Amino acid sequence: MVFIGGYMSELHNQRMKRREKLRKIKELGFDPFPTKWNYDYLPHEVHERYSSLDRGSLSERDIRCRVVGRIIAKRGHGKLIFIDVSSGKDKLQFFIRKNNLSAKEQALLKLLDIGDFIGAEGKVIRTKTGELSLEVFSLVIISKSLRPLPEKWHGLADVETRYRQRYIDILVSNEVRQIFDTRYKILFAIRSFLNDKGFIEVETPMLHTLATGAAAKPFVTHHNALDIDLYLRIAPELFLKRLVVGGFDKVYEIGRNFRNEGVSTKHNPEFTMLELYWAYKDYEDIMDFTQEIIVHVLEKVIGQKTVKFADLEIDFSTPWNRVSLKDSLIEMGGLNRKEIDSVESAKRICERLGLEIPEDYSYGEVLVALFEELVADKLVNPTFITLYPVEVSPLAKRDPYKSGFAQRFELYIGGMEIANAFSELNDPLEQANRFKEQLAKKKEGFPLDADYLRALEIGLPPTGGLGIGIDRLTMVLTGQISIREVILFPLLKPKQEEDLADIDGLI
């Protein structure tokens, strides 16, 4: 027994008891950590196969099999013992008559804890209450758990522990497990949809020599052998368009972007983006396509047209509303057209609202600031906001009819920006000028990518491009209001010292 400062902590109490049991299990001649144990079914597979059979026919058919799984509950009842065993899906009850086991197995039974993995050979039955069960004739341990799990009823509620020790969270919470299952299905549905449409999935570098493709602070790292600084990518955009130059007419990439910015319920420093490029299409085609993709995902994964999100209900019924940024300020922001006709009047609105903006903000930048203040939160049902100011869209093509605005849209759902897309700027001379303007403004995130300009000179066809934030899409589809609920291991400050103190006796 281990004593700390005169006390034996409860943690040590329960952990030491389990280590003691481990030792006794070995003494009995069991290997508590065998390489494997051949089985016929996982617990949920027994349900899948035999749930249609009633008590009598199960008894008659005498189905013998071997089942493995993890103990999630134990109910002793004298010479009868009920053990719930799970492999993450439906649990199966092991029905054990002590008298059916050898003395050695009975000794093992006493040493089993919740969390242990076991294997059993037995007969599929229904108990008197009708529950499908395995009546156990022989029993082995296949992995020992040396720490107590959270309480069976309330589970793990401490948010910090849930994120830091996600292995426990997904082990004890079906709801949490479900979210990540859904996330996988969303990705699967997107991929199969795009693949069916003839898109190819590519992988471009995550280590960049220039942090381009978006306006964000990058993470910096260093390559020792080449002795150069590198940036974790903030966006794959320019690489993907190089591929369109090279003749990949329909490409996409799903992968991690890294942005060295604040953390919030809508932001994680690393997040997953779908970026897609489609040659010979423009932003309106991409708008149709975006709606198609998400509706497809909704049908395949969610199966209904509405989703609860916080205290709101999101209605995905099509067609989704399309409104220009400027019109949205009038229709949803409560402003009149005259108020946003010029920089001066628009800035006066900001003043009136108490919205602080930099002195040198351009007309377009003020419009975007007003949009974010007055409109964005209100866009609960999917809404396309179109025609963004050129100066905030350095990689997008100008709209030929709306001077000062680019052929760009953002998709808002649940008050969040979910997608961003445009007709790609493919005029190398104008692109060079836009880069120069960005540099002149000393905006971070737009170092001049000369090779990209060279690629444009080779020739980019008219192309529509799209980015969808997968984490946020998962949020709105699973009704989660914090991005950390849809990321398995969200970034938290480390607690290394506490962790080391907590594993004493192991190393």
Added chain:
RNA sequence: GAGCCGCUAGCUCAACAGGUAGAGCAGCAGACUCUUAAUCUGCGGGUUCUGGGUUCGAGUCCCAGGCGGCUCACCA
């Protein structure tokens, strides 16, 4: 980075106004041949996040720090 809130047994939570830190689950010992949040009897388990301070006395009040949650700002 700023503001507000939180941190008590392995887990979920109590502790009125500053006055002996409790319960359920989990654990241990025992009873029980159809339970399923099993039940019943008994027992063990606490540096109340950390460090200072006020006080006869601090989980509770004050100060500093740590971590987390929410809101705001940068950003998708």
